[in-house]
Amino acid sequence: MALHTLLGANGTIANALLPVLQSAGHQVRLVSRNPQPVEGVESIAADVLHHDQVLRAVQGSDVVYLLVGIQYNAAIWERDWPRIMRSVIDACKASGSRLIFFDNAYMYGKSDGEITETTPYRPVSRKGKVRAGVARMLEAEMRAGAIDAIIARAVDFYGPGVSDKSAAGVLVFANMKKGRKAQWFINADVPRSYNYTPDAARALYLLSQSEEALGQIWHLPAVSPALTGRQFISLAAKEMGAKDGVFVLPKWLLKVFGWFNPFMREMFEMHYQDEFPFRFNSSRFEKHFHFTPTRYEDGVKATAQWFLQQP
Known part of the structure; x- marks a missing residue:
């Protein structure tokens, strides 16, 4: 039984992903600074800014999902996101865990057409520049073959439980x-474009089970x-x-x-x-995984x- 560890537990996507993993019969570990206990699920308190705590939290994990959300402030993002990504990458490399980074689309900036996985990074915001930087950090590790990782990208979302x-x-x-x-x-x-949270959760699990998806960026399903x-x-x-x-x-x-x-x-x-x-294009994911996004x-x-x- 594989161990799936969620960094950023109790958030919107973690809450949607947890039942997907449980129904598939996997062992789940929830990690956050103040994890809320869930019956039958292991919970660990850890701060992703501290490498030793992250390393302890991911030890023994087959798959690690980076689902962390931090305070919505550009200065804090500039200070903390590079540290978070570096810490998580190093911990996953040390533990031999597969990493799935739940990313957003800020790095693309304003696009005149549909946004695909090959759309260049042209951020027009401070937060977009931060996201481009941490994405490039992980992409460099993937290209070097130093880590088994996937970038799963989404836009704003809606769904049950999302308030x-x-x-x-x-x-x-x-x-x-x-x-x-x-x-x-x-x-x-x-x-x-919007992503529907149950679709995003199912898509993350499909990515976690795919060897072919490794080392790539995938747009999560959007109608x-x-x-x-x-x-x-x-x-x-x-x-x-x-x-x-x-x-x-x-x-x-x-x-x-x-x-x-x-x-x-x-x-x-x-x-x-x-x-x-x-407009966020997810046709590559849909074709590869034979996935039809939930109708609006x-x-x-x-x-x-x-x-x-x-x-």
């Missing part, structure tokens, strides 16, 4: 649950064509029993919000993803049902 970690969760489903009009950033009439914000909101309104309408938050207003809200200030540099089309109609329905069940 404050998703723009769709906060702006659409949570607002509708409160009887408010849905909101959207900057432009609700351009396509905006194509992407919906516009207005189309996404219409589907959500139908399932939430809410009014089909949207309040678009203009760019200037988000700038003002940033004067008073640190998170919105940090988000501002990423708003090219909402101002212009942001079905994913939105399941997400709405989860929100409606919350107190």
Whole structure:
């Protein structure tokens, strides 16, 4: 029975991945600074900034998933992400563990067409430059044959259990649950790709079981064509029993919000993803693994049902 270790336990993707691994009969180890106990699952407290703690946490692991999320602040990312990646790479090399890095798409920057695994890194934000740097660090190790690793890349996500970690969760489903009009950033009439969290979790597991996937970057499944914000909101309104309408938050207003809200200030540099089309192509993964992403109609329905069940 293989041991799968989740660095960044209790986060959105870790919570979706855990039942996938359990149903496949694998042993699971949850690692975070303050792990929440899960019955029948090993939990270890560790800080990924400290190599000795990471090494102890991954010892004996067949597969390690780097799912860590840190404070959404560019200065903290610049300081901590290179240390985290270096520490995890070295620990996995020492333990002989396969590494799967759950990455985002910030390093691509603004793209005029669909974003694929071969799209050049042209970050237009501080956080995008950080993600490009840590991705290149791992890519260099993979090219050198020093580590068995995979980069699994995703964009923003939605799904059951996703609330404050998703723009769709906060702006659409949570607002509708409160009887408010849905909101959207900057432009609700351009396509905006999303990953459905159950699909992302299943995809991560498929990658973990594939020898052919090693040493490569894979885009996790996202439905194509992407919906516009207005189309996404219409589907959500139908399932939430809410009014089909949207309040678009203009760019200037988000700038003002940033004067008073640190998170919105940090988000501002990423708003090219909402101002212009942001189409994420996962066809390579879909063809290789014979995987069909969950239709928006079905994913939105399941997400709405989860929100409606919350107190």
